[in-house]
Amino acid sequence: MELPGVQLRTLLELTRSRTMTAAAAALGYTPGAVSQHIAALERSTGSELVRRVGRRVELTDAGWTLAEHAERILGAQAEAVAALERARGEVGGRLRLGVFGTAAAVLLPPALRRLAARHPAVRVASREVDVDQAYGEVLAGRVDLALGLDYPDAPLARDGAVELVRLRTERFSLAVPAGAAGVGRAPLALAEAGAYDWILPAAGSYYGRAIRTACRRAGCEPRVVHEVTDTATSLAMVGAGLGVAPLTGLMLRLRSEGIAVVPLRETVERHIVVAVGTAARARPSVAALIAALRTDAESGAGSGVGSGMGPEGVGPEGMGPEGMGPEGMGPETERAAGTAQGAVPGTVPGGGPVPAGGNVTRRGQHGPAAVLRPQA
16 A cells, blocks of 8 residues: 555645645645545545535545544654664755745855755755745645745744744834935834835735734734735835835845835834754754754845844944934935935935935936825
8 A cells, every 4th residue: 555645745734724725725736636636545545535515525534544644654754764864974865945035045055055065965955935835835745844934923824743943033124215205214113104105915925914914003004006026026116216115134135226224113023934844853954954044044144235134133234323324314325316326425416415314316317216205
């Protein structure tokens, strides 16, 4: 009798989700693939494992019996791999790592270089996954571990089979167009920021839900004009004067051009985490990779702009109080107002002084850029 791990994981997910569609969404499969996995298990075992009850499915007695053993089978497989690694007396083996876009661009290259230098026998194969599916990718067994994000205001679901290892906690600031009118160096309340146009991911995402929850707790509803998931794209839109967006140090390393960083008065945070199977956590190779990722997450290695956040996580290092430039401008305001146009830093094009509060209009080759102003 063959009991492939991928089919056993599908059965286990059905015990939690109770519908083919929900199980497929959690595992990243199509509902048809989930049905095929269950049908294959039923052929292997010669038993009916699930039955349909309306739109839901229920496990039969045989299904529950197999599910109870499936968790132990999968755990034993992971423990066996970990034991073999320890028995070899060296840190080595192949790991499958799931990454999301920002982590792939910023954390992964220096971490893999560090790992290769210290443990050359560890081979890592990475694949990009939807950040909201990182936990499910590990649960489904498609990767051994995955980088993800966990938000206190929209936490990931927990499962005893997968552990979340925290690498770093980041505090959100607000990215605004450099030279935005009315923006100074003082921390901004979310209720005040509610008057601006926002660039956010969809409300159904963990990130989108977390930011909207924080705003509502502060007494405002963000006016989302541009619904964008990709971080680099959203920051490019901020730089073009199209709105404001949440920002952390890791995100700032993707793009800082045309952006000023304004600290938020409220504490809004996210955790950079690694999702890893509980049994796989004991593998020396997994521990070595997590250590390399943590080192680079904490140190900000390979970013070119330091950690991206200064003390208290409120702004880029080396940019003056609270991460803001002179007169409350962000790091790019001076370049937008002067240097980029060939003028003296601290002046607007043509040589005049930067207005108090950094309220300048940036001009580019396509004409005046929009000045960020709250709408009445």
